[in-house]
Amino acid sequence: MNPSHLLGPVLVLGSGLLGASIGLGLRARGIDVVLSDPSPSAQAVAVDIGAGRAFDAAETLVPELVVVAAPPDVTAQVVAGALLRYPSAVVVDIASVKASVLNELTAREDITEKDLSRYVGTHPMAGRERSGPVAARGELFNSMPWVLCPSEQSTAHALKVAHSLAIDLDAVVFRFSPEEHDGAVALVSHLPQVMASLVASRLQETPSNALSLSGNGLRDVTRIAASDPSLWVQILGANAPQLLEILKGVRTDLDRLINTLSAPTAPGARLDLAQLMAEGNAGQSRIPGKHGGPAQQYSWLTVLVDDKPGQIARLLTEIGEIGVNLEDLRLDHSAGLQVGMVELSVLPSRRVLLVDELTARGWKVIQ
Known part of the structure; x- marks a missing residue:
C-alpha cells in the first residue's frame, strides 16, 4: 500500500459514481472514509462495495476533509452546510462548473470569508457512461x-x-481560476457532449437498414x-454563458457550410470545403497526444x-513478442461476418x- 498524503477521516457527501470512486480510491490507501447520501440505498451500495463506512449522526466526527459530490444544482448549498457544520475541515466540491458555485x-449571508478560506473548488475530469455506486472504480482517476x-x-x-x-487518487493536478476552468470545459467537455447528442438525435427515425452501415466513425462521435440527461441539464444551465459563445462560433461555421453546399459547384465552393476540413485537421492536431505530450501523427493498420x-x-501477445508498442487500439466488427x-x-x-511480422505469423493485415 502506497503512503497517503491525507490523514483522514474524509467525509464524502454523495455516493454516486464519483463519490463512491473517491471512497474506493482513498480506502485503498488505508484512509478512513465516511459516506453520507440522501439516498439510503445508494449509500448502502457504496458501503457494501467497500467505498467507506456509513455516516452515523450520533458520532462526533471531526473530518480533515469534506468532499461534496452532490449534483451541480445543489452543490453550493451542500458546501455551505459542510463549512458551517465542520468548522475545522477543508471542504472541496467536485462539480463540473466552478464559477457559479463560488458566486452562490x-x-x-451565512458564509463568511473565514469560512470560504477553507473551501477549494475542484473538478476531476473523469467519468463513465454508467452512473451510480455500482459503476464506481477506485482507479477511475488514475492519470x-x-x-x-x-x-x-x-x-x-x-x-x-x-x-x-x-x-x-493518482490524478494529474492542474490549477485554474474558476472562470478559466469554466471556459476550458465549455470547449473540451460541454461542446462535445452537445454535438454528440445533436448528431445522435438525428438517428431517432433512421431506418434500421441504414444504421446497419454504421462504423466506428458514428460510434466515436x-x-x-448516452450520458445522463438530468445531469447535463444542470451542467449546461450552470455554464450557459461560456458555452453560448462557443456555440455561436459553431453556428457561424455551420452557416458557412450550408451556404457552400447549397451551390457545391460554384466558383470557390470546393476550396471553401477543403478549407473547412483543413481547419478541422489543424484543430484536431492540437489535442494532446499520449501521456499528455504533443500530438503525433501515428500510423494505423487493421488486423x-x-x-x-x-x-x-x-x-496482443504476439505484438508484444515482436517488440512494438501500441499507441492506440480500436475494435470493430465486419457486418454480417464472424470477423473482428x-x-x-x-x-x-x-x-x-x-x-x-504479423503477416509472417499468419495474421491478415489490411494496410
Whole structure:
C-alpha cells in the first residue's frame, strides 16, 4: 500500500459514481472514509462495495476533509452546510462548473470569508457512461486531470489538502481560476457532449437498414450521447454563458457550410470545403497526444481476427513478442461476418516491421 498524503477521516457527501470512486480510491490507501447520501440505498451500495463506512449522526466526527459530490444544482448549498457544520475541515466540491458555485457561496449571508478560506473548488475530469455506486472504480482517476480552482480566500493549507486528495487518487493536478476552468470545459467537455447528442438525435427515425452501415466513425462521435440527461441539464444551465459563445462560433461555421453546399459547384465552393476540413485537421492536431505530450501523427493498420474467444489476446501477445508498442487500439466488427477488425496505431517508424511480422505469423493485415 502506497503512503497517503491525507490523514483522514474524509467525509464524502454523495455516493454516486464519483463519490463512491473517491471512497474506493482513498480506502485503498488505508484512509478512513465516511459516506453520507440522501439516498439510503445508494449509500448502502457504496458501503457494501467497500467505498467507506456509513455516516452515523450520533458520532462526533471531526473530518480533515469534506468532499461534496452532490449534483451541480445543489452543490453550493451542500458546501455551505459542510463549512458551517465542520468548522475545522477543508471542504472541496467536485462539480463540473466552478464559477457559479463560488458566486452562490459568496452571496450567502451565512458564509463568511473565514469560512470560504477553507473551501477549494475542484473538478476531476473523469467519468463513465454508467452512473451510480455500482459503476464506481477506485482507479477511475488514475492519470486523469484533476483541476483545482481556489478562490482569493482559499488558504495555502486548504489548497494543500485539496491537492493531497487528487494526488492520493493518482490524478494529474492542474490549477485554474474558476472562470478559466469554466471556459476550458465549455470547449473540451460541454461542446462535445452537445454535438454528440445533436448528431445522435438525428438517428431517432433512421431506418434500421441504414444504421446497419454504421462504423466506428458514428460510434466515436455519438458515444457520449448516452450520458445522463438530468445531469447535463444542470451542467449546461450552470455554464450557459461560456458555452453560448462557443456555440455561436459553431453556428457561424455551420452557416458557412450550408451556404457552400447549397451551390457545391460554384466558383470557390470546393476550396471553401477543403478549407473547412483543413481547419478541422489543424484543430484536431492540437489535442494532446499520449501521456499528455504533443500530438503525433501515428500510423494505423487493421488486423482481421476470427470472432471467437482468445483471438485478440493472442494478437496482443504476439505484438508484444515482436517488440512494438501500441499507441492506440480500436475494435470493430465486419457486418454480417464472424470477423473482428482490430485497428492498431503505432509510430510510423514501427509500422513496416509490425506488418511484416504479423503477416509472417499468419495474421491478415489490411494496410
